[in-house]
Amino acid sequence: MLDAFDRKILGALVEDAGLSYARIGERAGLSAPAVFERVKRLRSAGVIESVTARLDGESVGKPLLAFVHVDTTGWGKSERLMRMGEFPEVEEMHSVAGDTGMILKVRTQGPQALEHLLLQLYVIPGVTASRSYVVLSTYLDRPVQADVTLDWPKHPLPKE
């Protein structure tokens, strides 16, 4: 589905979407219009979902990052729970397999704002518990990368 040209173009755009098509073309071995055509195709195919500015949480007034595990009775995707996404502080919501049902990534002004968010959570019918993991340091935070580690063992049988 994606050839080597596409991978190089995507790699460049993830690194810096402000690069000119000509410059990306140098990196990928294509002319600017060729890059343009491929980017247009990758966009409409949904490979590129969007092009956005990444902001510094602290600078925009949200220095506190936390992952919140939410336990629910029944199954997770309630109307009320989904509405937590209306808070700009909530960046991610995933249902997961494991000892919790839902993981939220939230970025808030501080502990009080987090508490308010948790209060909103406990008002929702079916929410039985939550565990918050407050981030102390972020060592890595980057977008989906275009490349993949190639040489995974096909059948990684652990040696005894």
Added chain:
Amino acid sequence: MLDAFDRKILGALVEDAGLSYARIGERAGLSAPAVFERVKRLRSAGVIESVTARLDGESVGKPLLAFVHVDTTGWGKSERLMRMGEFPEVEEMHSVAGDTGMILKVRTQGPQALEHLLLQLYVIPGVTASRSYVVLSTYLDRPVQADVTLDWPKHPLPKE
């Protein structure tokens, strides 16, 4: 630090960084050159960290998303642990407060690639345990938002 103009500009750029300065200016009530100057300032101030393409995990061959809790003896930030970031599959690494020391966000080709990543993890001295939360559905996944919920209660004392 950020005025209302900045917030509007940042909001527009997070939504779509491909917008022209003229169009952002309409939305914010500024001329294109004024927007340009502010964006330049926001960039060099580090408020805008980067401008990137957001890719669809499935399309780039990484349909499996998981959060991995890593428990370690001593304290988390070992040289070896940091090198997990060399895998393009590892998107985030945070040290956290709670019943684990470190949370990794990883996106892989499938279960086997995740297993290989976990094997790499257990090779690291000091890593004692891990718990993986495999994402079943993603309901929300968006960048840091420029806006904040305004009317948090200042001192949210829970009523009895």
Added chain:
DNA sequence: GATGAAACGGTAACGTT
């Protein structure tokens, strides 16, 4: 911060392999 102008890059049409 706005206005006007110059340089640059995005984008379409066309020709080539």
Added chain:
DNA sequence: AACGTTACCGTTTCATC
């Protein structure tokens, strides 16, 4: 069918007020 070349036009970006 996909890329390169050419050329135009909108946008970025700078100088001036």
